[in-house]
Amino acid sequence: MDLQGATALVTGTNRGLGHHFAIELLRRGAKVYATARRPELVDIPGAEVLRVDITDQGSVDAAVAAAGDVDVLINNAAFTAGGNLMTGDLAAIRMAMDSNYYGTLAMIRGFAPxxxxxxxGAILNVLSAVAWQTVDGNTAYAAAKSAQWGLTNAARVELAGQGTLVAALVPGLIATQTLLEYAQNAGVALPESVMNDPAELARFALDGLEAGEIEILDRLGVAAKATLSGPPIAFNLAAAASA
Known part of the structure; x- marks a missing residue:
């Protein structure tokens, strides 16, 4: 799909990967709706800013009504701090599933027509390698990403008839403030060599989308998917840091 002249809506653009998706799309000649729960935090010159809370159906419906020219949907927004399933706060665990699974589903259902x-057009869902390898310390997020992977595959089948490409970006580690703070709290030093720069990852993902790829994987994503043919294993943050 050629992004020159496309109209894209990106969720979670106030920071991190979503911010860089919006910037890169504009650089490639797309019109961009940059969305966030707090639109006042979005600073992307050239983008049309909308308030979107993907866990609020009314907010999703309003976005659909306001952005009727969209032909690329990038589902990036996600709650990442679910904690462990056995010991974490149940409200946080539900929020991880609500944003990653039900929020993504609400956006797809709304924008599919x-x-x-x-x-x-095309849909790109931002997943994570922990969809295939759970991670101790945030198993709730990993489980939610696993569910989102299943959702992505299902949407691809259901929307094939209308000609919609449904793709997944499945990266390992992204050098966002959220990850850096998590690693610091876990006592793990993450070298730059094992982390994706968000701006570079956005370019990599959009190159894959333009090439028609259905799964766009970085090195850790490739390694994580390869483990699915054997016994389930957990992602080891310390091992990744020393790789």
Missing amino acids: VLARNGG
Whole structure:
């Protein structure tokens, strides 16, 4: 899919990867709706800023009504701090599932008819390698990402008939403030060599989307998927840091 002249909506653009997705899309000649729960925190010149809370159906419906020209949907927004399933706060665990699974589903259900009217277009869901290898300390997030992977595969099948490409970005570690703070709290030093720069990852992901790829994986994503053919194993943050 050629992103030049496309109209994209990106969730979670106030910081991190979503911010860089919006910037890179603009650089490639796309019109961009940059969305966030707190739109006042979005600073992306050239983008049209909308308030979108993906866990609020009314907010999703309002976005669909406001952005009827969208032909690329990037589901990036996610709650990442679910904690462990056995010991974590149940409200946080539910929030991880609500944002990663039900929020993504709400956006896809809302925008699927829009994409159909506009020629099919594409959806890119931002997953994580922990969808395939759980991670101690945040198993709730890993489980939610596993569910989002299943959702992505299901949406690909269901929307194929309308010509919508449904792709997944499945990266390992992204050098966001959230990850850096998590690693610091866990006492793990993460060298730059094992982390994706968010701006570079956005470019890598959009290159894959333009090439029609359905799963866009970095090195750790490739390694994590390869483990699915054997016994389940957990992602080892310390091992990744020393690799």
